[in-house]
Amino acid sequence: MKDLYIDFDGVIYNSIEVSYKIAEEENITKDYESYYQFFKNLDWCDVLEKSSEINNAFECIRKIIDSNKFNVFILTHVVSLEEAEYKVKLIKDKIKDITIIPVPKNLSKSMMVKVKGAILVDDYPENLREWASDGGIGVRFDLDMDGKGFPVICHLDELIEMF
Numbered sequence: 001m002k003d004l005y006i007d008f009d010g011v012i013y014n015s016i017e018v019s020y021k022i023a024e025e026e027n028i029t030k031d032y033e034s035y036y037q038f039f040k041n042l043d044w045c046d047v048l049e050k051s052s053e054i055n056n057a058f059e060c061i062r063k064i065i066d067s068n069k070f071n072v073f074i075l076t077h078v079v080s081l082e083e084a085e086y087k088v089k090l091i092k093d094k095i096k097d098i099t100i101i102p103v104p105k106n107l108s109k110s111m112m113v114k115v116k117g118a119i120l121v122d123d124y125p126e127n128l129r130e131w132a133s134d135g136g137i138g139v140r141f142d143l144d145m146d147g148k149g150f151p152v153i154c155h156l157d158e159l160i161e162m163f
């Protein structure tokens with residue numbers, strides 16, 4: 001069985017879109033530090049309530065687990081502990097038998113887990129590049145099917161046929 005790590009924001013839930021919309025409404029300056037502070041104080045309960053699931057992600061993850069081809073983990077960047085708390089509660093409410101690994105935003109996802117031979121599904125190409133350079137397999141999730149140099153999917157259950 002291969003280790004399969006699935007990103008949350010922009011893959012399972014459209015929460016990043018929603019957060020950026022809130023940032024825009026609050027006229028947040030578009031630089032790293034301002035965004036970092038904004039995300040640190042963001043009300044994740046509100047964000048997740050306003051967000052929605054992307055392309056039946058949870059049903060797809062269920063199918064992936066039931067295929068018995070992968071050890072499935074959710075690997076998600078977080079800025080605050082509150083963000084981790086609300087994400088874990090939401091995911092566990094949908095899927096009980098899954099491991100969730102929150103990654104501090106200032107660390108690379110590839111620093112948190114054993115990458116060699118493992119698959120990462122992520123919408124952010126930089127995460128995939130770091131993953132691949134550490135010996136992992138990157139798959140981009142993109143609704144427009146633009147792989148940016150990686151194999152690409154727009155429904156998570158496509159992974160079952162891909163590997």
Ligand SMILES: [Mg+2]
Nearest residue numbers: 007009010123
């Ligand atoms: Mg993402």
